[in-house]
Amino acid sequence: MSTEDTTESSAYLIKGADILGRGAGDLLLADGVIRGLGSIDAPADAIVLDADGLVALPGLVDLHTHLREPGREDAETVATGSAAAAAGGFTAVLAMANTNPVTDTAEAAEHIHDLGRRCGLVDVHPVGAVTKGLAGEELAELGLMHRSSAAVNVFSDDGKCVHDARLMRRALEYVRAFDAVISQHSQDPRLADGQACCHEGELSGRLGLPGWPVVAEEVIVARDVMLARHTNSRVHVAHVSTAGSVEVIRWAKAQGIKVTAEVTPHHLMLTTDLLATYDPTFKVNPPLRPNQHVQALREALADGTIDAVATDHAPHARHDKEHAFGEAAFGMLGLEQALQVVNTVMHRDGTLDWAGVADRMSGAPARIAGLAGQGRPLAEGEPANLVLFDPEGQVVIDGAASQSLSRNNPWHGRTLHGQVVATFLRGRATVLDGEVNS
Numbered sequence: 508m509s510t511e512d513t514t515e516s517s518a519y520l521i522k523g524a525d526i527l528g529r530g531a532g533d534l535l536l537a538d539g540v541i542r543g544l545g546s547i548d549a550p551a552d553a554i555v556l557d558a559d560g561l562v563a564l565p566g567l568v569d570l571h572t573h574l575r576e577p578g579r580e581d582a583e584t585v586a587t588g589s590a591a592a593a594a595g596g597f598t599a600v601l602a603m604a605n606t607n608p609v610t611d612t613a614e615a616a617e618h619i620h621d622l623g624r625r626c627g628l629v630d631v632h633p634v635g636a637v638t639k640g641l642a643g644e645e646l647a648e649l650g651l652m653h654r655s656s657a658a659v660n661v662f663s664d665d666g667k668c669v670h671d672a673r674l675m676r677r678a679l680e681y682v683r684a685f686d687a688v689i690s691q692h693s694q695d696p697r698l699a700d701g702q703a704c705c706h707e708g709e710l711s712g713r714l715g716l717p718g719w720p721v722v723a724e725e726v727i728v729a730r731d732v733m734l735a736r737h738t739n740s741r742v743h744v745a746h747v748s749t750a751g752s753v754e755v756i757r758w759a760k761a762q763g764i765k766v767t768a769e770v771t772p773h774h775l776m777l778t779t780d781l782l783a784t785y786d787p788t789f790k791v792n793p794p795l796r797p798n799q800h801v802q803a804l805r806e807a808l809a810d811g812t813i814d815a816v817a818t819d820h821a822p823h824a825r826h827d828k829e830h831a832f833g834e835a836a837f838g839m840l841g842l843e844q845a846l847q848v849v850n851t852v853m854h855r856d857g858t859l860d861w862a863g864v865a866d867r868m869s870g871a872p873a874r875i876a877g878l879a880g881q882g883r884p885l886a887e888g889e890p891a892n893l894v895l896f897d898p899e900g901q902v903v904i905d906g907a908a909s910q911s912l913s914r915n916n917p918w919h920g921r922t923l924h925g926q927v928v929a930t931f932l933r934g935r936a937t938v939l940d941g942e943v944n945s
């Protein structure tokens with residue numbers, strides 16, 4: 508088997524989609540590629556889909572997904588996470604390394620890659636751990652993971668910060684040889700100690716919850732961009748959450764330092780105020796921040812300082828999440844609502860046009876992760892990876908309808924704009940009429 512889809516799939520003629528907001532046109536998908544674009548007569552064997560009012564975007568790419576397999580198949584599996592991704596319009600996800608066992612060997616990476624291929628709903632690209640067992644002490648087999656059939660290009664100890672500057676330097680030097688990238692969970696463990704469960708500020712004080720300050724993120728971002736400059740290597744800042752981190756990244760990019768960054772849908776929309784509910788659904792790392800940070804993140808995503816939206820989809824079983832706020836696990840779901848959130852907070856007010864959305868959710872993440880067949884423009888001869896999205900209409904999110912095995916969905920009960928109608932992975936409809944085709 509190869510990543511290239513070998514299953515027979517029908518030809519599809521998508522009629523009258525708004526192609527990246529540039530106006531209505533038809534798209535003919537056949538043999539896994541976009542065969543025609545413009546005004547097309549239906550070939551006899553093609554399934555015709557009326558896409559009037561739908562926008563066509565390249566298939567979304569998530570730089571930051573937790574699939575939980577192996578080890579926590581009660582929270583998510585490659586199959587259920589892939590289904591959630593397809594339902595959200597994704598055609599590729601990067602699966603974080605904090606599984607059990609940790610993805611820190613070539614064999615472990617190949618195993619996850621193979622599970623993804625067997626599901627066939629999205630391309631699953633394992634992220635390799637930076638350090639063995641995420642212990643922060645010894646580098647993992649970065650080169651072997653890269654040279655394996657999983658072709659790992661992104662390395663991260665996500666969930667933990669690579670705190671040792673000497674190890675971070677060595678990791679950056681090492682991956683430079685094959686143009687891979689280190690994705691950092693920027694959280695100084697001394698400034699954000701074991702008790703910290705939310706943003707440190709006036710509200711955390713009032714609620715009596717121990718918080719962690721924005722500077723715990725910012726000092727690591729600042730250190731890492733200097734290490735990236737020193738090593739002339741690529742660092743990626745996972746889930747940026749503060750205005751100060753944005754300032755540092757903006758400065759670093761202006762110096763020509765090879766830094767990229769992502770922001771999550773939840774950090775673009777939700778604020779610290781939700782702490783007042785004491786609902787552990789809203790417990791996440793990095794924590795939800797006050798509104799001025801949310802505004803800075805939106806501006807940075809719009810002007811390209813932040814390159815990509817990444818979900819940090821972090822499923823947790825009920826018995827890990829349903830505790831008092833202080834004891835509950837960190838993390839929330841994100842794959843299924845990411846595009847709706849971006850439409851709601853970034854597109855509808857004109858901040859990001861559809862080409863901008865396509866860049867931040869598909870083109871840029873594919874480039875950062877070095878995925879050749881993803882994030883491509885919608886053009887003739889390109890792989891037929893795309894999503895059809897109905898941008899109009901309001902939807903009240905029902906967390907119980909999720910493809911995910913977990914229910915820690917921060918969007919449950921909220922009103923968002925738009926809906927994914929169909930997703931195509933190399934010409935195969937993984938989602939049609941909003942239903943996943945497993």
Ligand SMILES: NC(=O)N[C@@H](CC(=O)O)C(=O)O
Nearest residue numbers: 573665666791792821837838
């Ligand atoms: N985001 C989270 O709050 N949790 C993530 C780890 C992480 O992304 O840091 C998880 O694995 O659950």
Ligand SMILES: [Zn+2]
Nearest residue numbers: 665666692745
């Ligand atoms: Zn993280």
Ligand SMILES: [Zn+2]
Nearest residue numbers: 603665666819
């Ligand atoms: Zn994460």
